[in-house]
Structure formats: C-alpha cells, structure tokens
Amino acid sequence: MPALKRTLLLLLLSFYTCFAAGPFVWAAMLSLRTTTEIHRNHFALPIPAHWEKFPEAWFNSNYSVYFANSALIVVSAVLVLTLVGSMAAHCLARYRFRLNRIIYFILFSTIIFPPQITIISLFQILVQYGLYNSKIGLTLVYVAIQLPLTIYILESFFARIPSDLFDAARMDGYSDWEIFWRVSFPIALPAISTTVILNFILLWNEFLYAVVLITDESNRTLPLGIQRFIGDTQEDVGMIATGLMIAIIPVVVVYAFFSEKLIQGMTAGAVK
Amino acid sequence: MARDVATGAERSLREEALAKPWGTIIAFLLPALIIYVAFTAYPALRTLWNSFHKVLPRREEAVGLANYAELMQDEIFWRAVRNTITWACTSPLVEVSVALVLALALYAKVPGARFFRVAWFTPVLMSYVVVGILWLWIYNYDWGPVNVALRALGLGGLAMPWLGDPKTALPSLIFVTSWMWVGFNMVVLLAALHSLPREVIEAAELDNCGWGGKLVFVILPLIRPTLLNLIVLSFIGKMKIFDLVWITTKGNPLWATETVSTYVYKRAFEWTTFDLGYPSTIAAVWFVIVLCAVLTLTWVFRLREKLEY
Amino acid sequence: MAVVTLDRLTKIYDRAHLPAADAVSLEVQHGEFMVLLGPSGCGKTTTLRMVAGLESISSGTLSIDGRVVNQIPAKDRDIAMVFQSYALYPHMSVKDNLAFGLKRRSVERAEIERRVTNVADTLGLSGLLERKPHALSGGQRQRVALGRAIVRDPKVFLFDEPLSNLDAALRVSTRGELAKLHRRLGATMIYVTHDQVEAMTLGSRICIMNGGKVVQVGPPLEVYKRPANTFVAAFLGNPPMNLLPGRADGGSDGLAVKVGEITIQLPSARCAPLAAGSAITVGVRPENIAEGARNGGAFASVPAEIVQVEPLGAETILAARLPGIERDVMARVGADSELKVGARCNLSLDLSAVHLFDAAGDVLDHKP
Numbered sequence: 001m002p003a004l005k006r007t008l009l010l011l012l013l014s015f016y017t018c019f020a021a022g023p024f025v026w027a028a029m030l031s032l033r034t035t036t037e038i039h040r041n042h043f044a045l046p047i048p049a050h051w052e053k054f055p056e057a058w059f060n061s062n063y064s065v066y067f068a069n070s071a072l073i074v075v076s077a078v079l080v081l082t083l084v085g086s087m088a089a090h091c092l093a094r095y096r097f098r099l100n101r102i103i104y105f106i107l108f109s110t111i112i113f114p115p116q117i118t119i120i121s122l123f124q125i126l127v128q129y130g131l132y133n134s135k136i137g138l139t140l141v142y143v144a145i146q147l148p149l150t151i152y153i154l155e156s157f158f159a160r161i162p163s164d165l166f167d168a169a170r171m172d173g174y175s176d177w178e179i180f181w182r183v184s185f186p187i188a189l190p191a192i193s194t195t196v197i198l199n200f201i202l203l204w205n206e207f208l209y210a211v212v213l214i215t216d217e218s219n220r221t222l223p224l225g226i227q228r229f230i231g232d233t234q235e236d237v238g239m240i241a242t243g244l245m246i247a248i249i250p251v252v253v254v255y256a257f258f259s260e261k262l263i264q265g266m267t268a269g270a271v272k
Numbered sequence: 273m274a275r276d277v278a279t280g281a282e283r284s285l286r287e288e289a290l291a292k293p294w295g296t297i298i299a300f301l302l303p304a305l306i307i308y309v310a311f312t313a314y315p316a317l318r319t320l321w322n323s324f325h326k327v328l329p330r331r332e333e334a335v336g337l338a339n340y341a342e343l344m345q346d347e348i349f350w351r352a353v354r355n356t357i358t359w360a361c362t363s364p365l366v367e368v369s370v371a372l373v374l375a376l377a378l379y380a381k382v383p384g385a386r387f388f389r390v391a392w393f394t395p396v397l398m399s400y401v402v403v404g405i406l407w408l409w410i411y412n413y414d415w416g417p418v419n420v421a422l423r424a425l426g427l428g429g430l431a432m433p434w435l436g437d438p439k440t441a442l443p444s445l446i447f448v449t450s451w452m453w454v455g456f457n458m459v460v461l462l463a464a465l466h467s468l469p470r471e472v473i474e475a476a477e478l479d480n481c482g483w484g485g486k487l488v489f490v491i492l493p494l495i496r497p498t499l500l501n502l503i504v505l506s507f508i509g510k511m512k513i514f515d516l517v518w519i520t521t522k523g524n525p526l527w528a529t530e531t532v533s534t535y536v537y538k539r540a541f542e543w544t545t546f547d548l549g550y551p552s553t554i555a556a557v558w559f560v561i562v563l564c565a566v567l568t569l570t571w572v573f574r575l576r577e578k579l580e581y
Numbered sequence: 582m583a584v585v586t587l588d589r590l591t592k593i594y595d596r597a598h599l600p601a602a603d604a605v606s607l608e609v610q611h612g613e614f615m616v617l618l619g620p621s622g623c624g625k626t627t628t629l630r631m632v633a634g635l636e637s638i639s640s641g642t643l644s645i646d647g648r649v650v651n652q653i654p655a656k657d658r659d660i661a662m663v664f665q666s667y668a669l670y671p672h673m674s675v676k677d678n679l680a681f682g683l684k685r686r687s688v689e690r691a692e693i694e695r696r697v698t699n700v701a702d703t704l705g706l707s708g709l710l711e712r713k714p715h716a717l718s719g720g721q722r723q724r725v726a727l728g729r730a731i732v733r734d735p736k737v738f739l740f741d742e743p744l745s746n747l748d749a750a751l752r753v754s755t756r757g758e759l760a761k762l763h764r765r766l767g768a769t770m771i772y773v774t775h776d777q778v779e780a781m782t783l784g785s786r787i788c789i790m791n792g793g794k795v796v797q798v799g800p801p802l803e804v805y806k807r808p809a810n811t812f813v814a815a816f817l818g819n820p821p822m823n824l825l826p827g828r829a830d831g832g833s834d835g836l837a838v839k840v841g842e843i844t845i846q847l848p849s850a851r852c853a854p855l856a857a858g859s860a861i862t863v864g865v866r867p868e869n870i871a872e873g874a875r876n877g878g879a880f881a882s883v884p885a886e887i888v889q890v891e892p893l894g895a896e897t898i899l900a901a902r903l904p905g906i907e908r909d910v911m912a913r914v915g916a917d918s919e920l921k922v923g924a925r926c927n928l929s930l931d932l933s934a935v936h937l938f939d940a941a942g943d944v945l946d947h948k949p
Contacts, residue, residue, distance in 0.1 A: 006382070012377070013377060013378075013382060013384075013388055016374065016392070017388060017391050017392065020394065020395055020451070020454075021391055021394060023403075023406045023410060024406075026406075026417070027406055042415045042420075083303075084304050084307065087300045087301075087303065088303070090300060091300035091301050092301075095296075095297050097297060103301070110308075110312055111508075112508055112562065112563065113316070113559065113562075114532075114533070114558055114559060114562050115512060115514075116319075116558055117315075117316050117319050117555045117559045118311070118316050118319065119555075120319055120536070120540050121314070121316070121319045121552075122311065123540070123548075124322075124327075124548065125314075140307070140310075143307055144310075144312050145311075147304060147307060176296040177296075177299075180300070204399070205398065205401070206399075207399065207401055207515040207518070208514045208515060208533070211537075212537070222399075223401040226399075226405070227518075227519060230408075237409070244402050248398060248402060251397050251398065255394070255397055259390050259393075262397070263389075263390075263393055263459055266397075267459050267463065469668065471665070471668035472669070474635050474662075474664070474668065475668040475670070475729075476670075477635065477654075477655050477656060478633065478656060478662055479656070479682035479685050481656070482656075485685060489670075489685075490670065493672040494671065494672060
C-alpha cells in the first residue's frame with residue numbers, strides 16, 4: 001500500500017494505542033510519586049521513583065490481606081470450576097440421553113440472567129446457613145456464576161473429540177471415569193486452560209457479588225479493598241494509584257506470558 | 273470358532289455401550305447440577321417468591337401484587353430502566369463500529385499488527401473498579417487530562433464536571449465502557465476477518481472489486497453473524513452493568529446514571545427500610561425485560577441462521 | 582482469445598531461500614489449452630497466480646497480446662479464474678454469483694440477463710439459479726464456478742486444479758465437459774493440475790514443472806514418447822516408466838549397456854556410440870515389456886522372476902525381479918497371462934522404444 005496511506009494509518013493506530021493504554025501508563029506513573037508531588041503537577045514523570053510506596057501500601061493498608069483473600073477465593077473457585085465444569089461438559093458432550101439438551105439449554109441460558117435475580121436471595125441463603133461474610137460462601141457463589149460459561153465453552157470442545165478415541169479406550173477396558181480422566185481431560189487441555197484463564201480474570205475482577213456478600217474487613221477481596229480505599233482516603237491519589245497497580249500487576253503478569261491464550265479465552269465463543 | 277467369539281465380545285461391548293450408563297451420567301452431572309440448583313435456580317425462584325412478600329429481617333408478610341403495583345409508579349425505577357436501556361443500545365453501536373474500523377486497519381497488514389492487538393486488548397482485562405477510579409481522575413474538573421487538554425487547546429469553555437453534570441454524566445460513562453470494550457470487539461472481528469476464505473476475496477478481486485467493493489459486497493456480509501453476535505453480547509453486558517457506576521457516580525447526579533442494578537442494590541441494602549421484597553420485585557420485572565429484549569434481538573437478527581462456507 | 586507470454590517469470594517470497602517460481606518462460610498461443618503439470622510445490626500454482634495478478638511478480642515480464650501487464654491489477658487483465666475451492670460467494674444466490682462480475686463492470690442489465698441465462702442453460706444450472714452455494718452439491722458448485730468465468734467472456738481462462746475436489750466418477754465426466762467447452766469456445770486456457778491423466782486428455786500442450794522450473798513443454802503424446810529427462814519420464818505414465826541404472830559397456834560398437842547382470846545390446850539406429858564406463862539409465866515403459874523370449878533385432882530378452890501379479894481384468898500388471906537390479910520392474914501384459922508369483926520366465930524389452938538418460942538424468946538424443 002502506498003507509503004503515505006500507510007504512515008497515516010500508523011499514526012491513527014498509534015494515537016488509538018495512546019488512548020487505550022494511556023490511563024494505565026498514567027496510573028503507573030502516579031503510583032510511584034507521593035501525593036504532594038502529584039498535586040504540584042499531575043503529569044510529571046516519576047523522578048524520583050518512590051518504590052517504597054508499594055511495600056507501604058501492601059503492609060500498612062491491608063493490601064496483603066485483600067490480595068491473599070482474592071488469591072485464595074479465586075484459585076479455589078477456578079479449581080472447583082475446572083473439575084465440576086469439565087465433568088459436566090464431558091457428560092453432556094459424550095452421552096446421549098433425553099434430558100441432555102434440556103439441561104444444556106438451561107445451563108446455557110443462565111448466561112443472560114441479570115445478577116439481580118439471584119443476588120438478593122443468595123444474600124438471604126448465605127445468611128441463613130452462616131456462610132455470609134465467609135470466603136467459602138463467596139467461593140461457592142463464584143463457582144455458580146461462572147459454571148454456565150465454562151460448561152458452554154468446554155462442551156463444544158469435548159464434542160469435537162473423535163468418538164473413535166473413546167471406543168478404543170472402552171475396548172482397552174477403561175472405566176467411564178478413567179476415560180474422562182485419561183482421555184477427555186488431557187485432550188481438552190487447551191480449551192481447559194482457556195477457561196481457567198478466563199475464569200481467573202473474571203473472578204479476580206469480580207465486584208458485585210463480593211460487595212453484597214462480604215462486609216468483614218478481614219475477608220475483603222482486592223476490588224473491595226480498593227473501593228474502601230477511595231472511600232477512606234479520598235485525596236490520597238498517590239496511595240490509591242499504588243493500590244491500583246498492585247491490583248493490576250497479577251493480571252498484567254499473566255497477560256505478558258499468556259497474552260495469546262488469554263485473548264483466545266476471553267473471546268471464546270464470540271466468533272460465529 | 274475364533275471369529276465367532278470375537279463377534280460375540282464385540283456385540284456385548286456395543287450393548288454395554290448402548291445401554292445408558294445412568295449411574296455414570298448422574299455422577300458426572302451431579303456436582304454441577306447441585307451447585308446450579310443451590311446457587312442459581314433456587315435463589316431465582318426464591319427471589320420471585322420474595323417479590324410477592326414484604327421481606328423484613330425477622331418476618332415475612334405476603335402482600336400479593338402490592339410490590340408490583342408500587343413498582344409501576346416508581347419513577348426512579350423507570351428512570352433507571354431508561355438509563356440502562358439507553359446504555360445497552362448506544363454502547364454496542366459505538367463499540368462494534370469503532371472496533372470494525374480498527375480490525376480492518378489491522379487486517380490490511382499494517383506493520384506491528386501483533387503489538388497493536390495485544391495493546392488494545394488490555395482495558396478489557398482490568399477490573400471495573402480500577403477502570404472506574406482511573407476515569408474518575410481522568411474526568412476530574414480541576415486536573416483531569418480531559419479538561420487540562422481542553423484548556424491547553426484554548427477550549428476551556430468546554431471544560432466541565434463531566435461526571436457531575438446530569439446532562440453529561442451518562443454519556444461520559446458510556447464513553448468509558450466503549451473505551452474498555454472496543455479492544456475486545458476488535459480482537460473478535462479480526463479473528464473473524466482472518467477466517468474468511470481467501471479465495472472468495474480473490475474472486476472478488478478478479479470481479480473488479482477494489483477495497484471498497486470487497487468490503488461492501490464480500491467482507492461485511494460474511495462477517496455479519498459475528499457482528500450481530502457481538503452487538504448482542506455487548507447489549508447483554510450493558511444491561512447488567514453495576515461496578516462502573518458504583519465506583520464513579522453511584523447513580524448521581526440526580527439519578528442521571530442510575531441503573532437498575534444500582535437501584536436494586538440501594539433498595540436492598542442501603543434504604544432505611546430493610547425490606548427485601550420490593551427489590552426482589554424489581555429484579556423479577558427486570559429479568560423479564562432483559563429476557564424479552566434478548567429474545568427480540570436474536571429473532572430480529574435471526575442469529576440462528578449460520579452461513580456455511 | 583489471446584496470446585499469453587511468460588518471459589522468465591520469477592517469484593521469491595520474503596525470507597525464502599529458493600524461488601517458488603524460477604525463470605518460467607512459456608508462450609501460450611491463441612486458443613491453446615496449456616496444462617501446467619507437476620508435483621505439489623513445483624511452482625505451477627504460483628505461476629498461475631502471477632498470470633492472474635494475485636501474486637506480484639518478483640522479476641520477469643508477463644504479456645497478454647503483446648501488452649506488458651506486470652503492473653496492471655488483476656481486475657483489469659480481462660482474465661477469469663476457476664479456483665480449486667470454487668470460491669463462490671456464500672451469501673449470494675447462483676444467479677447473483679454469475680452476474681456479480683458483470684454488474685461490477687457496469688454491463689447493461691439486459692445483457693447480463695442474457696449472458697447469465699445462456700451460461701446457465703449450457704451448464705445445466707437453470708433450475709438452480711435461486712439457490713445458495715451451500716445448498717449445492719460439489720459438482721454443481723464447480724459448474725457455477727465455471728459459469729462465473731464463462732459469463733465474463735474473458736481473453737484468458739485460468740484453472741487452478743478445478744477437479745481435485747470432485748469424486749472419481751464426477752472427475753471423469755467433468756473432464757469430458759471441459760474438453761467440449763474448450764472446443765466450443767476456442768478460448769485460451771491455462772490449467773494447473775498434478776494429475777497426469779487430466780493433463781494428457783485435456784492439454785493441447787503440457788508444461789511440466791519441477792522445483793519452480795519449467796522442465797519440458799510439448800504436446801501430450803510427444804512429452805510422453807520423448808521425455809526430456811528422468812523426472813518427466815517417471816511422472817507420466819501409470820505404472821511409471823521403469824528406470825534401470827546401468828553402465829555403458831564399451832563392446833564392439835559402443836552400444837552395449839550393462840544393467841544389473843544383464844547386458845543389453847542397443848540397435849545402432851537407436852543412438853550414437855556411448856562412452857565406455859559412463860553411467861547410463863535405461864528407461865522402459867511397462868507397455869513395452871512383453872511376456873516370453875523374443876530375441877534379435879529390436880528386442881532384448883531378459884530372465885526374470887515374477888514377484889507380484891495384479892490382474893486388472895483388461896490387462897495384467899506384473900512386478901518382476903531382474904538379476905542384479907534392485908528395483909522391481911513393472912510390465913504390462915495381456916489379460917490372458919498365466920504367470921504366477923514365483924514363476925521364472927523371460928521378458929522381452931522393446932529396444933526401439935527404450936529411453937536412455939545420462940548421469941544427470943537428461944535424455945541422450947536419438948541418432949539423427
């Protein structure tokens with residue numbers, strides 16, 4: 001394509017990149033400056049870079065607690081989701097029985113449900129069973145909300161595995177569970193890792209259910225922690241920025257190593 | 273004879289396979305179904321049940337359709353519905369069209385396409401909480417980049433409290449979600465573009481189609497299913513929106529950014545009356561509205577018709 | 582109708598060591614059916630796409646009717662192409678698929694209507710005009726792809742392995758249709774395939790390519806009877822020509838070749854005396870090997886042990902082991918052959934039809 005057109009296009013695209021990534025770059029800069037420095041000039045470069053703000057936020061502002069809670073809850077939820085989801089997806093994909101499509105449809109259709117239809121009752125239920133304000137309660141809810149999407153993505157993948165493999169396994173004497181564990185699951189590993197990453201990102205960032213079901217400081221997840229932060233320290237822009245960076249960093253790290261997998265995971269099922 | 277024995281064994285294997293292994297099926301499905309029933313199906317039904325009651329901390333009182341009647345008159349609710357639906361209708365159009373332009377640009381083999389794709393996808397990964405705070409700062413009247421830039425360009429008259437003015441608050445938030453999701457839509461569209469059969473586009477080239485002709489007559493019709501799918505996904509996502517509003521404006525100023533989800537939350541957990549029945553009613557009605565909207569969209573777009581090639 | 586001249590066309594892809602097409606020179610005459618034949622990766626499709634304008638030309642000149650078209654975009658070369666995958670527009674009906682190219686060229690509505698109806702009638706598509714491609718069978722789609730090219734009435738038709746996606750029976754009947762079409766339209770056609778049967782039956786001339794280069798060009802029977810090298814010799818013919826490595830034996834008139842443990846005395850009419858000790862490959866086609874001993878004159882009798890018998894009904898293919906020769910020799914004999922596996926017998930090689938290739942694989946010319 002002619003050189004002029006190409007440079008114009010590149011300029012347009014670079015401009016858009018600044019637009020898309022700009023806010024984060026700005027936040028990164030702010031996170032390394034003290035609030036006084038910031039109020040003098042909001043857009044100066046972080047020189048000197050106050051790296052000590054990070055341990056300060058981590059220890060003094062309870063970030064370690066929030067981070068640990070998020071990590072525990074999300075990792076547990078993702079583990080359970082992977083196991084339970086893949087079992088159900090395998091079953092729906094490979095066995096033919098009359099209720100199969102009905103169950104699949106019911107599970108799939110809940111993706112449209114607005115969370116309000118369940119959240120009020122979930123609040124009541126968790127209170128009733130003493131799971132309110134607990135990590136276990138939130139973990140179970142997280143599994144429930146991501147289950148439909150996980151099953152949807154995995155079912156289509158399991159269905160594509162050639163049935164010859166299963167026939168061969170059956171003739172080799174494998175039991176149904178062994179077939180799932182030794183044949184289906186390993187072969188579907190690419191799709192499973194996709195759902196793992198997708199669920200991780202979505203649950204790491206999840207806010208609504210957390211805000212309703214957790215009020216205890218010691219059980220807060222990271223998004224809640226940040227929100228409290230802005231409530232408490234309205235003007236401490238510097239510290240808030242540092243807190244934001246702490247929240248973003250795990251995601252950025254995963255993205256840096258697995259960008260392709262992540263992009264595929266999050267866009268799975270959207271291409272028709 | 274050896275041959276008969278083999279057939280016999282095959283036959284019993286096949287019979288075994290054909291006989292529905294109900295025990296296995298149940299074992300595989302049960303955990304998922306239990307979780308689904310306990311945390312999705314049952315709560316949904318209970319919410320519905322709540323909607324016909326006044327649900328107070330220590331007692332419940334059946335009130336029939338009183339909640340529903342009150343809801344019909346509730347101006348805040350209808351304001352919230354209008355806001356949410358406006359959001360759900362405008363956002364997809366902006367997101368998908370900008371994403372299409374960007375995807376076409378990358379499709380045209382611009383150098384650095386891989387870098388751009390990875391960079392533009394980043395906003396999607398961030399929590400709405402992070403995004404909300406960032407944009408609170410960006411829209412800040414005194415020192416936010418938007419107003420600072422306007423003043424620097426001599427357009428100081430246009431600088432305003434974007435999130436504080438009832439007229440600009442909602443559009444400002446819609447702009448934020450578009451900023452977030454354009455990258456997502458772009459990645460999906462780019463994948464769709466790359467999956468187009470190369471030879472069909474070459475045939476169009478031989479049929480006297482330049483860039484414009486190829487776009488209008490071949491590319492757009494063939495990615496239409498993906499485009500429509502993205503519009504529906506975006507629509508559903510915006511109907512559910514909560515996080516962003518809660519962090520930035522909490523529905524202010526004057527209900528200008530109130531969405532159904534924020535209103536439900538407020539009525540359930542922040543109103544001085546601790547009645548959970550009324551918000552359940554809102555949830556039930558909203559559920560029906562969302563369902564109808566999605567079904568209408570799917571029917572209008574006839575998404576089930578898949579283009580085979 | 583047009584003359585297409587390829588003058589040292591070369592295509593090198595970025596970061597590739599070897600050119601995909603290397604100095605391909607070819608002249609396709611008015612109304613000729615030129616077949617580009619070769620194994621996969623030989624550059625035939627690349628060459629075709631350069632002619633079409635779908636690949637840029639790295640070096641060399643391409644002319645159509647004397648006009649250099651290197652820089653002219655594909656749509657302006659007055660060329661129509663039938664793709665291997667048919668490349669029909671999936672969202673348009675058959676009628677729209679046929680009419681699309683004409684509409685884009687601002688042809689009058691009445692004219693479009695006329696041409697489309699005509700072509701649809703000729704190809705038997707009249708009942709399918711409202712259908713979409715996904716509702717058509719493979720053979721029907723192929724005819725629509727063909728129709729789309731015919732309707733354009735172009736100077737040159739290009740075909741990229743159009744029959745390879747059809748099943749065997751359909752392939753045979755469509756081959757016949759294509760031949761009839763060429764006779765009727767008398768158009769210049771360039772056809773790419775890896776199937777030698779298609780090449781032999783359809784081409785007025787065949788251009789055999791290998792490794793990006795043109796190996797031999799000529800009418801089918803000539804290329805078959807006088808292959809320029811061992812590659813062409815082995816490529817055409819099924820079963821392929823037997824290539825027996827040997828050495829010139831000197832002998833009284835320098836016409837003896839030792840192949841394995843057999844010495845073949847070539848007739849003096851066959852070729853000039855061979856340098857003693859030089860490596861010679863003797864090529865014999867299976868149909869030029871007969872059962873039984875027949876000596877003297879233009880036949881050489883060789884002892885053989887039969888290792889495989891394939892009775893095909895109309896004829897029988899034998900695989901035989903000759904003393905000192907590693908590879909089995911294939912022979913085509915009559916259906917009434919009674920030879921069995923393990924039998925020892927004599928086979929006669931027709932020396933007037935034998936081919937001689939030097940160490941590099943090139944043919945040693947017949948004596949003038």
